Amino acid sequence: MTIAWAERDRIPARPKAAEPRRIAPEAELLVLRGCGHVPMNDAPELVARVLLEGSSRAV
Numbered sequence: 001m002t003i004a005w006a007e008r009d010r011i012p013a014r015p016k017a018a019e020p021r022r023i024a025p026e027a028e029l030l031v032l033r034g035c036g037h038v039p040m041n042d043a044p045e046l047v048a049r050v051l052l053e054g055s056s057r058a059v
Helices: 019-023 044-056
Strands: 002-006 028-032
Touching (some): 002 044
Parallel strands (some): 002 028
16 A cells, blocks of 8 residues: 655645554555645656556555
């Protein structure tokens, strides 16, 4: 499982965004540097790569 957090996202506040990591400590936390609340607008290639890599992993 990968949790992607947009570095400049202020909605929700960072403590709430960290909640899934507390629930799923085995998850990889990936910080999308320079991205705001809509990372697919800020860095579409990065978001596409994260989605493709995550979906290609065996479950």
